[in-house]
Amino acid sequence: MDIAMQQQAFERLEKQLRQKEKELYSIQRIGKALSSTLNLDELLKLIMQEITTLMDADRSTLFIVDREKGEIWSKIALKAEVKEIRQTLGKGISGYVAETGKAINIPDAYQDNRFDPATDKRTGYRTRSILCMPVWNPQSAEESREIIGVIQVLNKNDGIFSEEDEALLESLSAQVAISIANARLYSRLEKKFREIDLLYDFEQMLNSVQELPKMLGRLLVHTLDHLEARWVLGYVPHEGKYFFFATDRQHRIYFESAASVSLGWMNFVQQPT
Known part of the structure; x- marks a missing residue:
């Protein structure tokens, strides 16, 4: 082996060593973040930033399966021109991976008929190379593995994603x-814990000496806050009368009637939009 070839081999090894060092440092940072924060958004953003850097990619997106x-839908979309990306299961590259659980490495997106160019057309971005990996639920049994997300990495800076990139992304997806x-x-x-606190509050109210309408109102307001709902209403018979109460925090409706509406005790909750 001549000196030039030895030099080239040395440079390749040096490059590989630097890449391995980057991977090690990134994994250490991710591990530290895992043990120090339970804020999911902060944690996932940090991990996706590390993935983008390690893949030497332009951008990356984490999709959550609904x-x-x-x-x-896009939980974390680094450098995206749109606030949120939604994709039907089975449609597009990420939708295909979410449905099948198969990782995909595409050197040219527009040469693959599974690619959906709708987002590119809407944003003006040009997708070239794609590496897409399923995220498996670590708590699901092996025979019934559940896909909970998809990581999509776009446009490797120096060409196309390698088999080493695939192996690394699979590890990071875990x-x-x-x-x-x-x-x-x-x-x-x-x-x-909130449910336990709510039940304790209910018990305290029920044991306190107060008029039924007032107690009913307090119970329903507590329920409204606990469920983070928009409306809650209650109807209860008591001592020959029938009490109805509804609230959305800002407005309260209360009346009592001598006639039964034949509803018994009920509640209605509408989740926030």
């Missing part, structure tokens, strides 16, 4: 999955 609506799972668990625990 099974009820049959679509995916970090994203853990972040989402931890945040969801924390959210469920918070909800349980």
